[in-house]
Amino acid sequence: MVYFDNNATTPLDPVARAVWITAADEAWANPSSPYRASARVRNLLEECRERSASLIGCATEEIVFNSGATEANNAVFAYLAGCARPSQSVLISPVEHPSVLEAASHSFPDRVIFAEVDSEGVVDPESVRALLRKHSPAAVSVMAANNETGVIQPFESLATICRERGVPYHCDAAQWPGKMPASRLSACDFLTGSAHKFGGPKGVGFLRVPAEINDFRGQLGGEQEGRRRAGTENYPAVAAMVAALADREANGFDDMEERVARRAHFEARLLEEVPGARILAAGRERLWNTVSIVLPRHENHRWVMKLDREGFAVSTGSACSTGDGNPSHVLAAMGRSPAEARRVVRVSAGRDTRDAEWNGLAKAFGNVWRRWDEKRSDSALTEVVSI
Ligand code: PMP
Numbered sequence: 588m589v590y591f592d593n594n595a596t597t598p599l600d601p602v603a604r605a606v607w608i609t610a611a612d613e614a615w616a617n618p619s620s621p622y623r624a625s626a627r628v629r630n631l632l633e634e635c636r637e638r639s640a641s642l643i644g645c646a647t648e649e650i651v652f653n654s655g656a657t658e659a660n661n662a663v664f665a666y667l668a669g670c671a672r673p674s675q676s677v678l679i680s681p682v683e684h685p686s687v688l689e690a691a692s693h694s695f696p697d698r699v700i701f702a703e704v705d706s707e708g709v710v711d712p713e714s715v716r717a718l719l720r721k722h723s724p725a726a727v728s729v730m731a732a733n734n735e736t737g738v739i740q741p742f743e744s745l746a747t748i749c750r751e752r753g754v755p756y757h758c759d760a761a762q763w764p765g766k767m768p769a770s771r772l773s774a775c776d777f778l779t780g781s782a783h784k785f786g787g788p789k790g791v792g793f794l795r796v797p798a799e800i801n802d803f804r805g806q807l808g809g810e811q812e813g814r815r816r817a818g819t820e821n822y823p824a825v826a827a828m829v830a831a832l833a834d835r836e837a838n839g840f841d842d843m844e845e846r847v848a849r850r851a852h853f854e855a856r857l858l859e860e861v862p863g864a865r866i867l868a869a870g871r872e873r874l875w876n877t878v879s880i881v882l883p884r885h886e887n888h889r890w891v892m893k894l895d896r897e898g899f900a901v902s903t904g905s906a907c908s909t910g911d912g913n914p915s916h917v918l919a920a921m922g923r924s925p926a927e928a929r930r931v932v933r934v935s936a937g938r939d940t941r942d943a944e945w946n947g948l949a950k951a952f953g954n955v956w957r958r959w960d961e962k963r964s965d966s967a968l969t970e971v972v973s974i
Pocket of ligand 1: 594654655656657684686730732734760762783
């Protein structure tokens with residue numbers, strides 16, 4: 588199988604795997620226990636904290652390790668609601684991941700305000716500025732990059748606008764690290780990420796909590812993570828996550844232009860192979876690995892099945908909503924009709940995806956399309972013959 592669903596999850600990077608296995612064998616002691624073996628793991632964990640903070644560009648004590656972005660997003664909204672005045676709202680974008688949409692509406696019932704997005708799903712910072720003046724929300728939450736379309740939000744400008752008004756800014760950055768330089772996220776107050784999106788293990792992630800906040804209790808129980816997230820830390824998984832991030836930071840971004848060119852070449856070929864197909868948000872700044880395609884005919888799950896038979900794994904959009912049968916809320920917010928949204932296929936490459944694989948995928952789209960077309964002309968012929 589050629590894997591083109593890296594926004595859903597990535598395979599484990601070899602460097603992360605090696606670190607994980609060694610740590611699981613040699614550093615399995617509970618970091619909170621009193622003897623030297625535990626103190627060693629405690630120190631190693633703190634080294635991981637220091638290393639990830641320096642990659643992101645924040646203070647070491649601001650990093651909280653946890654199970655990933657869903658947990659972090661839930662914890663952030665619960666905390667923000669606890670600080671908010673009873674009638675205060677929260678401002679989010681309508682293209683957020685369900686873990687933000689659901690957590691926001693659970694913690695701020697009937698008090699979620701949505702920022703406007705344009706037809707490509709991009710938030711306008713000036714409209715956020717106006718909404719901040721009008722509603723004085725408790726916080727703003729807009730993601731770094733969209734998991735379905737790859738569109739990059741103006742999160743740096745949003746962080747500045749929020750800072751000017753003294754409103755906390757949360758950024759769900761699950762799709763950013765590993766693909767783009769993590770240090771660009773440093774202006775976000777709250778920041779959430781998941782290791783399995785950048786070559787680390789599943790079920791481990793991080794949250795940045797601003798240093799001045801000392802009453803954040805993401806999960807209650809023991810005193811781990813400075814009381815901000817109770818539960819025995821999974822040091823081997825944390826170590827693997829930090830190794831994956833450091834490796835991608837060290838090797839990943841020199842060839843960004845080539846990566847974008849590779850994607851552009853794929854898009855051009857795809858449009859030749861499947862006439863009438865369209866690329867969503869084609870003219871906007873997008874992650875180099877993501878292409879969201881509106882196909883001219885046939886529902887996306889049928890394309891996914893056919894492409895799977897051709898040896899390519901792609902998806903209908905977010906893995907979190909696969910199977911719920913509803914057209915994507917992201918595409919709805921972009922003004923796409925449900926019928927159109929059901930014809931969207933998402934392709935998301937990995938860091939090692941080669942030209943031949945991109946070309947192979949474009950060709951596979953063409954093969955699937957032509958076979959359907961042949962069937963159509965066959966049945967049209969049968970109709971004519973039988974008249
Ligand atoms: N936010 C975004 C933008 C995502 O793409 C995802 C994963 N699909 C999540 C949050 C949730 O991540 P996890 O499932 O690792 O908790």
